[in-house]
Amino acid sequence: MGVPRFWREIPNRYNLIGTRCGTCNKIFFPPRYICPSCRRTGKLEPYKLGGKGKIVSYTVTYVAPNGFEDQAPYVMAIIELDEGPKLTAQVTDCSPGQVRIGDRVEMVFRRMGQEGEDGPIYYGYKFRLA
Numbered sequence: 597m598g599v600p601r602f603w604r605e606i607p608n609r610y611n612l613i614g615t616r617c618g619t620c621n622k623i624f625f626p627p628r629y630i631c632p633s634c635r636r637t638g639k640l641e642p643y644k645l646g647g648k649g650k651i652v653s654y655t656v657t658y659v660a661p662n663g664f665e666d667q668a669p670y671v672m673a674i675i676e677l678d679e680g681p682k683l684t685a686q687v688t689d690c691s692p693g694q695v696r697i698g699d700r701v702e703m704v705f706r707r708m709g710q711e712g713e714d715g716p717i718y719y720g721y722k723f724r725l726a
């Protein structure tokens with residue numbers, strides 16, 4: 597199945613875009629193309645998430661993978677968005693001791709890493725305490 601046309605038309609690089617089922621109104625992130633409840637009767641459409649939520653659990657990473665050494669220690673959290681979906685993301689702009697389960701967070705765009713010394717820099721979403 598190809599990527600639906602609406603998907604390519606949406607500038608989703610700087611937005612948190614999920615999908616919403618027009619039949620049961622469930623919201624999905626990462627985006628899904630088939631609603632697990634409605635199956636083929638569900639019509640999924642793009643949905644812009646507000647980027648706010650709360651921390652439901654987290655772990656502190658002390659040994660970072662290659663290319664991320666300068667960021668350790670850092671916090672990876674499971675975040676429940678206000679719209680319902682859960683996602684895993686880094687919590688930035690804080691020390692690991694500041695993070696508590698239930699804390700409100702908001703999405704920010706940050707540098708994620710770089711491919712080689714002169715390679716492209718990747719940006720993506722992280723969250724910070726709100």
Ligand SMILES: [Zn+2]
Pocket residue numbers: 617618619620621622631632633634635638
């Ligand atoms: Zn549905």
